Amino acid sequence: MGRTRKPKIEKTSPLVTGPQTSPDLDPEWVARVRERLVAWYEHAQRPLPWRADQDPYRVLVSEMMLVQTTVTAVIPYFERFLNQFPTVQALAAADETEVLKAWEGLGYYRRARQLHAAARAVVNEHGGSFPTTPDAIRALPGVGRYIAGAILSFAFDQPAPIVEANTQRVLARWLAWREDLKSSRTQAKLWETAEQLVPPEGAGVFNQAFMELGALLCTPRSPSCLVCPVAAECGARLLGIQDLVPTTTPKPPPLEVTEACGLVARGGRVLIVQRGPGRLWEHFWEFPTIHLNGVDPAGRSFAEPVDLAEGIRRLTGARVRVGPVVQTVRYSVTKHRVKLDACAATGLSEELKPGPGLVRAVWEAPEKLAAYTFGAASRRLVSWVTKHEAEFANFESDA
DNA sequence: AAATCGGGGCC
DNA sequence: GGCCCAGATTT
Numbered sequence: 001m002g003r004t005r006k007p008k009i010e011k012t013s014p015l016v017t018g019p020q021t022s023p024d025l026d027p028e029w030v031a032r033v034r035e036r037l038v039a040w041y042e043h044a045q046r047p048l049p050w051r052a053d054q055d056p057y058r059v060l061v062s063e064m065m066l067v068q069t070t071v072t073a074v075i076p077y078f079e080r081f082l083n084q085f086p087t088v089q090a091l092a093a094a095d096e097t098e099v100l101k102a103w104e105g106l107g108y109y110r111r112a113r114q115l116h117a118a119a120r121a122v123v124n125e126h127g128g129s130f131p132t133t134p135d136a137i138r139a140l141p142g143v144g145r146y147i148a149g150a151i152l153s154f155a156f157d158q159p160a161p162i163v164e165a166n167t168q169r170v171l172a173r174w175l176a177w178r179e180d181l182k183s184s185r186t187q188a189k190l191w192e193t194a195e196q197l198v199p200p201e202g203a204g205v206f207n208q209a210f211m212e213l214g215a216l217l218c219t220p221r222s223p224s225c226l227v228c229p230v231a232a233e234c235g236a237r238l239l240g241i242q243d244l245v246p247t248t249t250p251k252p253p254p255l256e257v258t259e260a261c262g263l264v265a266r267g268g269r270v271l272i273v274q275r276g277p278g279r280l281w282e283h284f285w286e287f288p289t290i291h292l293n294g295v296d297p298a299g300r301s302f303a304e305p306v307d308l309a310e311g312i313r314r315l316t317g318a319r320v321r322v323g324p325v326v327q328t329v330r331y332s333v334t335k336h337r338v339k340l341d342a343c344a345a346t347g348l349s350e351e352l353k354p355g356p357g358l359v360r361a362v363w364e365a366p367e368k369l370a371a372y373t374f375g376a377a378s379r380r381l382v383s384w385v386t387k388h389e390a391e392f393a394n395f396e397s398d399a
Numbered sequence: 400a401a402a403t404c405g406g407g408g409c410c
Numbered sequence: 411g412g413c414c415c416a417g418a419t420t421t
Contacts, residue, residue: 066416107405
């Protein structure tokens, strides 16, 4: 037996040459990363519901739901959604209203419409069998470079690269990349690196392992380098700067907004309105709401300031008497932080006529509100109304 | 290149 | 109470 070598921890840098001369990665570094990452993933992976099989439809649904949304938030939605729409044909055949209702609470509702449109494209333009070429997949509504790579690699095991929140962070650390993570220069660099990393065989497992490392070990704060299978291949770890990478530009403080809405009771029913076409909460339901001050994020402003009673009259055609604030809801939407005061109110007239920005205004029984689709803030008010249904009678008798 | 689009989980 | 999240699309 030859001499025993003591185990050597070899610290390696991903670049065989400097970035100035060649952008290529060291082939040996690439081979080690692939091997160690996949070996680690085989025993460390989480049993996520969309990993149960390689059905491209399930991959598409999960990826659409996971856009800027955490895994824990998605899991229950994914399981309900797949139960309700088990196949791409089932989803294509559904009404958009059903799809939005299934998406209610997840946010970024454009994704639900895009997913629905993508399912219809698969059925109508591809005969119901999922497209397998990069161009055809990329052409589906809501499918960008990342989701296309995810479908190609997870479902069809094609060597397509992926770059998303987890892998951006992992790559930035491996490369000890100090520039702003979101800059287009950085993004181009990360995609180029991911392209060289994805193996010709086993791309699906590699890409899953790549993301899983970012999710479980290479976390935003306090990365677990001590148990990381590729710590020895990590440029940031080599330099001891894993806590300084990646860097992002700080966000400006949120814009403060104040709104008011009416919980209008009449004959045991409550007044709700449906928003019209527009960017935010398109076709969603809410209680008639006016904008009071700050930047208006949702197009609820009138040309001149109006009080809530006048606002509700213009929005719905109903004359109302406005009572006290009974519930205050604080919520955030993109860059805005909103304080919404909900006032008890009584309807003094029956006839409704939807005003600017609305497509419908209806009186509805509180117990039927659950069938409508609301945003999160409105949904909190719905639950208040349902719980305090008896008080609605009081508002009316006070009038 | 920058803005838009929601909501919840977690430190 | 701020940060972050399996991005895509429009401006």
